[in-house]
Amino acid sequence: MRYSIWSLINQALTGNRNWTPVWREPEPKSHYDIVIVGGGGHGLATAFYLASRYGMKNIAVLEKGWIGSGNIGRNTTIVRSNYLLDGNEPFYEQSLQLWEGLEQDINYNAMMSQRGIINLYHSDAQRDSYVRRGNAMRLHGADAELLNQDQLRSLCPFLDYENARFPIMGGLLQKRAGTARHDAVAWGYARAADQRGVDIIQNCDVTDFLIKDGVCTGVETSKGTIRAGKIGVAVAGSTSRVMAKAGLRLPIESHVLQAFVTEGLKPVIPGVITFGAGHFYISQSDKGGLVFGGDIDGYNSYAQRGNLPVFEDVCEGGMAIMPMIGRARMLRNWGGIMDMSMDGSPIIDKTPIDQLYLNAGWCYGGFKATPASGLCFAHLLARDEPHKVASKLRLDRFRRGAMLDERGAGAQPNLH
Amino acid sequence: MIINHPHLGPRDASEFTILGDASLINRPDWQARDADDAFYNYQYLRDNPAGLHRELWFHEQGDRSWLVVTRDTVTHAVIAVALASDIAKAAKAKTAQKTAPKKVAAKKTAAKKAVIKRNAT
The missing domain is CATH 3.30.9.10 (D-Amino Acid Oxidase, subunit A, domain 2)
Structure with a gap:
C-alpha cells in the first residue's frame, strides 16, 4: 500500500479497517545473494539502497531482536553534516542530502525537520x-x-x-x-526494503559464520543455516562480539x-x-x-x-x-x-575474509549517517569497491597510520 | 560503580579515570623484528568482550595509583581489584623464572625490571 493523503482519507472513512502490515514476516530461505546481519537503521538502509539503487534482488536482513530495538530507537535524533576533515565531511553531506529526500524515497513520514x-x-x-x-x-x-x-x-x-x-x-x-523521528526511520526503511522484495527476518540470531579457505559462504542462525553470496555486518555496539565469531579482532570498543x-x-x-x-x-x-x-x-x-x-x-x-x-x-x-x-570515525570496508563486509565504528554519530552509511555499504556490496564519499573509511587505516581523528584525541575511544 | 581499592577501601568510580584494556600493560618490545605488527595490535586492536573484562583504572583524585579492575561489562559489577604494579611485577617474575637458565635473557629481564621500577616510582 502506498501512503498518501488519499490513502489516509480512504482509511479514515472506512474505519481504519484496511491497513495492511507494514512489512511481511517471511521464513528465511536457504540461500540469498546478499545477507545483511543487523536490522538496525544502517542494515535496513543498506538493504533498501541495494534493492532500489543497485538493482540487487534476493536480499535478507537478519535481526536478533525486533526492528527498531537497537540504537536506531535509542538516540537523540540529530541530523547534521558539520564535520571538518576531508574524509568525513563529504560523507556526512551526502547523508544530509539523502535525508532531505528520504521521505519521498521511502514513502514514509520520518518527520524530518530542518530546524538548524x-x-x-x-x-x-x-x-x-x-x-x-x-x-x-x-x-x-x-x-x-x-x-x-x-x-x-x-x-x-x-x-x-x-x-x-x-x-x-x-x-x-x-x-x-x-532532527528526524528515529524509529520512523527504521520502520520506513524496513517497509520500503520489504516492498522491494527484501526479506526482513526478525528474532534471528547469527550464531556463527561459515568460513572455508578464507571465504565466507553463509551464516549459522537460530533459524537454521543460511548460505549467501555476500555477507554484510552492520551491528553497531555488538560488532566485536559478532566479528569474533569470524575470528577477527577490531579497532573497536x-x-x-x-x-x-x-x-x-x-x-x-x-x-x-x-x-x-x-x-x-x-x-x-x-x-x-x-x-x-x-x-x-x-x-x-x-x-x-x-x-x-x-x-x-x-x-x-x-x-x-x-x-x-x-x-x-x-x-x-x-x-x-x-x-x-580508535579514531572516532566509522569503517565501511571489506574484511580480510572474502565475501564478508563490515560496517561499524559509528561511535555516537550513527543516526545522522544512516542514509549515507546504507548507500555506501550497498555500493561496496554491489560493486566491490568503496563509494567515493566513503573512500577514506577503511579498516586498514589504523595499520597505515591514516587516521580520521576529527577530535585529535588519539587511540583512546573514550575520549572521542 | 564502587571500586574496592587495595589500599584505600571502597571508592566511587568517579574518582578514577579509565584507560582501557589491561593488556596495555604489556608494551611490545620496540626492537623486535615484528614490532610493527605488535604495536598495531597493542595500540589499536581490542578483544572488547561482553562479560569479564580486565581494565586499567587510574586513581586520579586519590593516591594516583594504577589499578587492574576485573569488571563485568554486561552488569557493571566489579569482580576483583589489584594494583597494576603488583600484576606487572608478578608477570615479570614469571618470565624471569622461565628464562632464568639463559644468562642473557635473565640479564635482559632484570634490566626491564629496573625500568619498570623506575616508572613505578
Whole structure:
C-alpha cells in the first residue's frame, strides 16, 4: 500500500479497517545473494539502497531482536553534516542530502525537520576554529553560517550570555541540520526494503559464520543455516562480539552513551544547540520534551544503561548554557551501546575474509549517517569497491597510520 | 560503580579515570623484528568482550595509583581489584623464572625490571 493523503482519507472513512502490515514476516530461505546481519537503521538502509539503487534482488536482513530495538530507537535524533576533515565531511553531506529526500524515497513520514543546529563558541580561539570548520563545510557544498552574539541573541534569547566561566560569544549555524523521528526511520526503511522484495527476518540470531579457505559462504542462525553470496555486518555496539565469531579482532570498543528526556513543554528551543566548552547537546521533540545528552560514560559496557556521574555532568553542562531548564523535570533516561572506533570515525570496508563486509565504528554519530552509511555499504556490496564519499573509511587505516581523528584525541575511544 | 581499592577501601568510580584494556600493560618490545605488527595490535586492536573484562583504572583524585579492575561489562559489577604494579611485577617474575637458565635473557629481564621500577616510582 502506498501512503498518501488519499490513502489516509480512504482509511479514515472506512474505519481504519484496511491497513495492511507494514512489512511481511517471511521464513528465511536457504540461500540469498546478499545477507545483511543487523536490522538496525544502517542494515535496513543498506538493504533498501541495494534493492532500489543497485538493482540487487534476493536480499535478507537478519535481526536478533525486533526492528527498531537497537540504537536506531535509542538516540537523540540529530541530523547534521558539520564535520571538518576531508574524509568525513563529504560523507556526512551526502547523508544530509539523502535525508532531505528520504521521505519521498521511502514513502514514509520520518518527520524530518530542518530546524538548524547551533554550535556555541565561548572564546576567540574557539571562534577561529569554528570559522575554519565552517569554511571546510562550505568547500564541500554544505551550508554554514557564523553568528555573532547579537545574531544569536535574536534566535536564542534564553541562553546565559553573561556566564562568568563560559560566556557565550556566538555560534556556528547549519540551517539544513535538524532532527528526524528515529524509529520512523527504521520502520520506513524496513517497509520500503520489504516492498522491494527484501526479506526482513526478525528474532534471528547469527550464531556463527561459515568460513572455508578464507571465504565466507553463509551464516549459522537460530533459524537454521543460511548460505549467501555476500555477507554484510552492520551491528553497531555488538560488532566485536559478532566479528569474533569470524575470528577477527577490531579497532573497536563498546561503550555506553546515555540520553535524557524531560516532561513535555511548550516550544522553547528553536533547533539543536550544543555547548562548546563541555559536552552537551539539546533539542526539543515534536511532543515537547527536551531531548539531550553528553559524553559517553567512558568504560567498556554492553549494559544499555549508564551511571549517575555522567547524568550529573550532562545536567551541569545544560545549566551552564541555559539555566531555564533547571526547573524542568526529567522524565526518563536510557543508554545505548556505541561501537567506538580508535579514531572516532566509522569503517565501511571489506574484511580480510572474502565475501564478508563490515560496517561499524559509528561511535555516537550513527543516526545522522544512516542514509549515507546504507548507500555506501550497498555500493561496496554491489560493486566491490568503496563509494567515493566513503573512500577514506577503511579498516586498514589504523595499520597505515591514516587516521580520521576529527577530535585529535588519539587511540583512546573514550575520549572521542 | 564502587571500586574496592587495595589500599584505600571502597571508592566511587568517579574518582578514577579509565584507560582501557589491561593488556596495555604489556608494551611490545620496540626492537623486535615484528614490532610493527605488535604495536598495531597493542595500540589499536581490542578483544572488547561482553562479560569479564580486565581494565586499567587510574586513581586520579586519590593516591594516583594504577589499578587492574576485573569488571563485568554486561552488569557493571566489579569482580576483583589489584594494583597494576603488583600484576606487572608478578608477570615479570614469571618470565624471569622461565628464562632464568639463559644468562642473557635473565640479564635482559632484570634490566626491564629496573625500568619498570623506575616508572613505578
